[in-house]
Amino acid sequence: MTENSKDYSEFTIIIPTLNEEKSIVHLLELLEQISPKINVIVADDGSKDKTKEIVETHTGSVKAFFLDRKNEEIHGLTISVIDAISICKTPYFMVMDGDLQHPPEVVPEFYKKLSQGYELVAGNRIEVAGKWGLYRKLMSYTAILLGKIALAVRRRNKVKDIMTGLYGSKTDLWKEVIDKEREKFTLEGYKVLFDFLKIYSPKLKIGYVDYVFGTRSSGESKISKKIIWLYFKSLF
Numbered sequence: 001m002t003e004n005s006k007d008y009s010e011f012t013i014i015i016p017t018l019n020e021e022k023s024i025v026h027l028l029e030l031l032e033q034i035s036p037k038i039n040v041i042v043a044d045d046g047s048k049d050k051t052k053e054i055v056e057t058h059t060g061s062v063k064a065f066f067l068d069r070k071n072e073e074i075h076g077l078t079i080s081v082i083d084a085i086s087i088c089k090t091p092y093f094m095v096m097d098g099d100l101q102h103p104p105e106v107v108p109e110f111y112k113k114l115s116q117g118y119e120l121v122a123g124n125r126i127e128v129a130g131k132w133g134l135y136r137k138l139m140s141y142t143a144i145l146l147g148k149i150a151l152a153v154r155r156r157n158k159v160k161d162i163m164t165g166l167y168g169s170k171t172d173l174w175k176e177v178i179d180k181e182r183e184k185f186t187l188e189g190y191k192v193l194f195d196f197l198k199i200y201s202p203k204l205k206i207g208y209v210d211y212v213f214g215t216r217s218s219g220e221s222k223i224s225k226k227i228i229w230l231y232f233k234s235l236f
């Protein structure tokens, strides 16, 4: 890590949220422990719980910017992340879930790798804590396999786990892609990284950060049949 990068002022954490009142404050506190100067954008899609209130009244050293998408026409994890990147002011960003399934301890590794010149740093799930049912395991395995095939056929960059929601990159690179190819993202979908890899053709310098995908300790999963369908449609 360079001296300059130690204070994290060049780095933004983007957290897409939908009803994460039970975990968001704890996540902000954990990020504060990493650096009080870390920039955070909470990209919220109109949570019906107290997520907004909690983020806006949080008194810790990290002042998260609450991107309120409540009144937007299109809702979705992907468009929320895209909108957050569009307003991101730092050279680097990373995306992580708001339900603490992505361990905040890995944030420094992402920043370090990005500072070292990796253009894309992808989280690599080495383990899933807790038990996934057979259906979810099968869905995840099939989704990854088909996604890899879809990228190989198009001769695109690949990452080990194309389904991960934990990744970081260079802000300008993504802004350019978003500006030019916004309509090619599945805006209401979930798999932002996969969409990006499908769209972007130049070779990328890719790094990895291993992590254990935690169990959701509070709140509810938002994965729906529609989200799964949108992903499978996006393969073709």
Ligand SMILES: Nc1nc2c(ncn2[C@@H]2O[C@H](COP(=O)(O)OP(=O)(O)OP(=O)(O)O)[C@@H](O)[C@H]2O)c(=O)[nH]1
Pocket: 015, 016, 017, 018, 019, 020, 043, 044, 045, 075, 076, 077, 080, 096, 097, 098, 099, 101, 165, 216, 220, 221, 222, 223
């Ligand atoms: N802005 C926005 N955030 C969303 C949306 N859907 C989910 N999220 C957030 O995106 C993150 C990932 O969603 P989850 O439902 O936890 O998905 P997951 O982790 O793959 O599934 P679980 O293991 O069941 O939790 C969480 O922080 C959610 O609050 C959405 O439509 N819009």
Ligand SMILES: [Mg+2]
Pocket: 097, 099, 101, 216, 221
């Ligand atoms: Mg989750």
